[in-house]
Amino acid sequence: MSAPGYFISFEGGDGVGKSTQARLLGQWLGELTGREVVLTREPGGTELGKELRAAVLHGQDMDPRTEALIYAADRAHHVASLVRPALERGAIVVTDRYLDSSVAYQSGGRELGADEVELISRWAVQDLMPDVTILLDLDPAAAAARIRRQHDRLERAGAEFHRRTREAFLARAAADPERWIVLDASATIGDLQAQIRVDVAARLELTPVVEEAEDTVAADSDDGFDDTDSAIGYTPGVGLLPETPTGPATGSGATRA
Numbered sequence: 001m002s003a004p005g006y007f008i009s010f011e012g013g014d015g016v017g018k019s020t021q022a023r024l025l026g027q028w029l030g031e032l033t034g035r036e037v038v039l040t041r042e043p044g045g046t047e048l049g050k051e052l053r054a055a056v057l058h059g060q061d062m063d064p065r066t067e068a069l070i071y072a073a074d075r076a077h078h079v080a081s082l083v084r085p086a087l088e089r090g091a092i093v094v095t096d097r098y099l100d101s102s103v104a105y106q107s108g109g110r111e112l113g114a115d116e117v118e119l120i121s122r123w124a125v126q127d128l129m130p131d132v133t134i135l136l137d138l139d140p141a142a143a144a145a146r147i148r149r150q151h152d153r154l155e156r157a158g159a160e161f162h163r164r165t166r167e168a169f170l171a172r173a174a175a176d177p178e179r180w181i182v183l184d185a186s187a188t189i190g191d192l193q194a195q196i197r198v199d200v201a202a203r204l205e206l207t208p209v210v211e212e213a214e215d216t217v218a219a220d221s222d223d224g225f226d227d228t229d230s231a232i233g234y235t236p237g238v239g240l241l242p243e244t245p246t247g248p249a250t251g252s253g254a255t256r257a
């Protein structure tokens with residue numbers, strides 16, 4: 001039997017806007033459903049994960065298999081100690097990257113076998129997969145221009161690496177349209193968030209309550225993580241909800257069939 005919570009992942013290249021959108025979605029889903037929301041990320045969603053993140057992003061260079069295993073180890077601990085217990089409590093878990101990043105970066109980017117990379121991670125997490133995965137797709141050069149902090153080891157991997165990674169994400173999404181939502185990340189933060197809310201609510205069979213959701217987007221885009229650069233000016237609450245609500249405007253929460 002599957003856990004009573006919901007598991008949502010954001011995927012895409014570096015700087016496409018995943019952490020910004022994950023934070024906004026998590027905040028809205030909490031208000032909408034009244035459920036606990038756990039906002040997390042890979043690598044580095046746990047204390048041990050922070051050490052693994054530092055090693056893989058800022059440590060010495062390493063061969064692709066070592067890199068793949070560090071991401072898988074981070075994921076195993078993340079799922080066992082944080083994600084699965086939260087889902088079992090009925091929480092909504094929103095993660096900034098998950099297993100699909102390994103397939104895109106370590107297989108698409110580093111050119112290890114896709115099936116092998118997926119197998120390692122599937123083993124690590126005992127096959128726990130997201131209910132919904134949102135791919136924010138953007139030209140890697142445009143995404144890199146959004147990153148104002150110093151680039152890490154993966155971000156320095158080169159244009160061809162990031163082109164392959166983008167293609168791998170798109171191919172993976174095309175192969176499983178029931179799980180994936182693919183969005184053009186060149187849109188504004190507000191327009192993207194509005195679309196994500198509509199799509200996620202539909203996939204998870206949640207009924208958005210527009211009046212209650214309108215006030216939930218804060219101007220502060222700090223995602224709580226220490227090394228992401230996520231400051232941009234925009235008008236809170238403007239353009240963050242669809243013109244036409246997808247569900248009845250009455251009611252006090254969300255329903256799941």
Ligand SMILES: Nc1ncnc2c1ncn2[C@@H]1O[C@H](COP(=O)(O)OP(=O)(O)O)[C@@H](O)[C@H]1O
Nearest residue numbers: 015016017018019020146188189229230231232
């Ligand atoms: N849709 C967007 N348009 C323009 N800038 C954006 C957009 N989304 C995010 N940003 C900005 O781009 C930078 C990277 O965003 P972030 O959410 O940290 O991306 P990621 O988590 O994918 O690396 C931040 O400065 C953020 O404010």
Ligand SMILES: Cc1cn([C@H]2C[C@H](O)[C@@H](COP(=O)(O)OP(=O)(O)O)O2)c(=O)[nH]c1=O
Nearest residue numbers: 013014015042043071097101102105154155
């Ligand atoms: C989770 C994961 C991330 N990565 C890479 C992608 C990123 O370049 C880097 C760190 O992820 P992240 O902090 O999410 O980067 P960004 O905010 O720039 O998108 O690790 C992998 O190569 N494999 C993985 O399995």
